Amino acid sequence: MKQLHDAGRGLVGYVVHKGPDHTAEVSGVHKDLTPWRHTIDLVNRECSCKKWQLTGLPCTHALSVIGCFRNLKLEDYVDSYYSVEKFKTAYVGKIPTLTDKTEWEQPEVGYKVWPPILKRAAGSQGQEGSLE
Numbered sequence: 097m098k099q100l101h102d103a104g105r106g107l108v109g110y111v112v113h114k115g116p117d118h119t120a121e122v123s124g125v126h127k128d129l130t131p132w133r134h135t136i137d138l139v140n141r142e143c144s145c146k147k148w149q150l151t152g153l154p155c156t157h158a159l160s161v162i163g164c165f166r167n168l169k170l171e172d173y174v175d176s177y178y179s180v181e182k183f184k185t186a187y188v189g190k191i192p193t194l195t196d197k198t199e200w201e202q203p204e205v206g207y208k209v210w211p212p213i214l215k216r217a218a219g220s221q222g223q224e225g226s227l228e
C-alpha cells in the first residue's frame with residue numbers, strides 16, 4: 097500500500113478529466129512528446145492500458161483518478177488477492193510432516209525417464225544446447 101500511495105503522489109503531467117459514474121480520461125505526453133490518453137472505470141476496476149485488470153493493482157492512470165476523489169480510499173481499489181486475509185487463507189490448511197527423500201518408497205513404473213538429449217541448434221554457436 098505504501099508503494100501505491102507513493103506512486104500516486106509522484107505523478108507529474110497526468111491530466112484527469114472526470115466522466116460520468118466514476119469513469120475518467122487521463123492524458124499526458126510521452127518523453128518524445130507524443131500524446132497518450134487512457135480511459136479508467138473505477139467501478140469495474142479497468143484501465144485501457146490493461147495493467148489494472150492484469151495485476152489487480154491500480155496503474156498510475158487509475159491512481160491519478162482515485163487521487164482526484166477525496167472520499168475514495170485507495171485500499172478499496174486493490175484486488176483482495178493482496179490482502180492479509182487472503183494470505184492467511186492460503187496457509188490455513190495443515191501441511192503434513194515429511195521424512196527425508198531416502199526414506200521415500202520407490203515406485204516401480206516399468207521404465208526410466210532420462211533427461212533430454214541436448215544438441216546444438218544450427219546457427220546458434222556459442223550458446224547453450226537446445227532441445228530438438
Ligand SMILES: [Zn+2]
Binds near residue numbers: 144156
Ligand atoms: Zn492504466
